[in-house]
Amino acid sequence: MRSWTLAVGSWLGTSFYNLDLSNVNFTGAKLPNTDLRAKKLYRTCFQGVVGLERARVDNRYLDLAYPKVQKLLTHQSSPDPNFRAFNLRGAYLQGKDMRGFDFTEANLTGADCKDAKLQNANFTHAQIIDVDFTNANLTGICIADWSVNDQTKFTNVQCDYVYRKLDENDNPTDRFPCDRNFEPREFESLYQEIGNVAELIFKEGVNWRAFAFTLQKLQLEDEGLGLQLKGIEKRGELWVVKVTHNEHIPTAQVEQQLKANYGDLQRQLANKEQQINQLLGIVSNQAESLKELSKKPFGNYFTITGSTITNLAGGQIEYTEAADQIRSLVAGSSNQQPMTSVAQTFLEQLQNQNIATSPDTQVDLIKQIILSEAQKDKIFGQFLLQQGQQILDTMPNSAIASAIQAAIAQLRIEVVE
Numbered sequence: 001m002r003s004w005t006l007a008v009g010s011w012l013g014t015s016f017y018n019l020d021l022s023n024v025n026f027t028g029a030k031l032p033n034t035d036l037r038a039k040k041l042y043r044t045c046f047q048g049v050v051g052l053e054r055a056r057v058d059n060r061y062l063d064l065a066y067p068k069v070q071k072l073l074t075h076q077s078s079p080d081p082n083f084r085a086f087n088l089r090g091a092y093l094q095g096k097d098m099r100g101f102d103f104t105e106a107n108l109t110g111a112d113c114k115d116a117k118l119q120n121a122n123f124t125h126a127q128i129i130d131v132d133f134t135n136a137n138l139t140g141i142c143i144a145d146w147s148v149n150d151q152t153k154f155t156n157v158q159c160d161y162v163y164r165k166l167d168e169n170d171n172p173t174d175r176f177p178c179d180r181n182f183e184p185r186e187f188e189s190l191y192q193e194i195g196n197v198a199e200l201i202f203k204e205g206v207n208w209r210a211f212a213f214t215l216q217k218l219q220l221e222d223e224g225l226g227l228q229l230k231g232i233e234k235r236g237e238l239w240v241v242k243v244t245h246n247e248h249i250p251t252a253q254v255e256q257q258l259k260a261n262y263g264d265l266q267r268q269l270a271n272k273e274q275q276i277n278q279l280l281g282i283v284s285n286q287a288e289s290l291k292e293l294s295k296k297p298f299g300n301y302f303t304i305t306g307s308t309i310t311n312l313a314g315g316q317i318e319y320t321e322a323a324d325q326i327r328s329l330v331a332g333s334s335n336q337q338p339m340t341s342v343a344q345t346f347l348e349q350l351q352n353q354n355i356a357t358s359p360d361t362q363v364d365l366i367k368q369i370i371l372s373e374a375q376k377d378k379i380f381g382q383f384l385l386q387q388g389q390q391i392l393d394t395m396p397n398s399a400i401a402s403a404i405q406a407a408i409a410q411l412r413i414e415v416v417e
Contacts, residue, residue: 031055033290042090043112046073055406063087133157142172159187178389196247200256210266212379299368301361315354323369340396359399366403
């Protein structure tokens with residue numbers, strides 16, 4: 001009975017018991033006394049149906065026995081927006097007005113939400129596997145720990161921003177983007193999964209330099225893998241790094257190679273960072289990059305010659321020394337208490353070396369170093385763009401925080417351009 005289109009009519013007493021009613025269109029039908037205890041109701045359309053409340057139903061496939069579910073399926077909306085932990089598997093929700101609905105821990109696997117109005121809906125811990133959101137409005141939704149896959153469709157959705165966490169009162173927080181709206185199709189490009197993605201999950205943070213070396217090493221050794229960094233996200237206390245690969249390579253194989261090489265390089269890097277740099281050709285590349293910067297303006301108050309940053313008064317600091325400290329601050333920003341002390345020590349160093357003695361010069365110097373590092377290290381730049389708000393939330397208020405915020409804003413402008 002798949003893909004039936006049933007004319008509007010009366011189905012009094014008809015039994016569909018244990019049948020597959022997937023994709024059947026009951027629009028406007030009269031269904032009192034009908035036995036709808038079907039084996040499957042995948043995207044079965046009940047829009048405008050009369051008498052569903054008097055039909056014989058069950059909750060085997062989805063929670064059809066609940067009046068508010070029946071109301072939502074037969075009308076444009078439901079007066080009760082609370083669908084926490086409900087089973088709406090495969091529900092036909094095209095064009096529904098579900099603004100502000102609570103779908104926390106709900107199962108929406110396979111639901112058809114094309115053209116739906118979902119502004120400010122809460123999808124915390126919801127199952128969004130195989131859901132079709134084509135042309136839906138998702139502005140302001142909360143996506144904290146939701147589950148999507150490569151079959152979840154975000155084609156041409158309208159979305160200005162989302163919330164990625166809940167506060168202690170279960171109110172959405174952590175707006176993303178924090179200080180602007182998504183560009184058209186930007187949400188789709190960020191959240192649309194693709195099938196050939198390897199995910200590496202880290203429980204205790206990521207050694208970004210070791211991971212960058214790992215990716216570069218495998219890219220050089222085996223071009224057939226087709227490895228590309230797709231994104232970095234934080235799920236609760238876990239860091240998840242996503243890497244795309246050629247579709248003919250098993251994902252499990254790619255994940256195994258990445259993990260093995262990452263572990264080896266992380267151990268070697270801790271003891272022999274200089275040797276690892278030479279092995280991967282990074283030292284020569286960095287030397288060339290620094291040479292290109294020779295005798296060039298560096299921000300509004302500084303110049304850089306070779307690897308030395310100088311101000312107009314003659315104060316100096318080595319670029320590598322400053323860059324390493326700034327990257328350590330960014331990478332360790334999840335631990336706020338020690339970061340306060342480390343940040344203060346770094347700012348005092350800038351003052352003592354007479355290189356940046358005022359807040360304005362400190363912001364300018366740190367911003368330029370961050371932008372320079374992001375240009376050389378795309379993973380570092382993407383990390384700043386994706387986790388900028390979390391970094392700033394835990395960073396003490398200082399010239400460092402202001403510089404990070406300014407650098408992230410500049411990086412976003414460059415991405416748009």
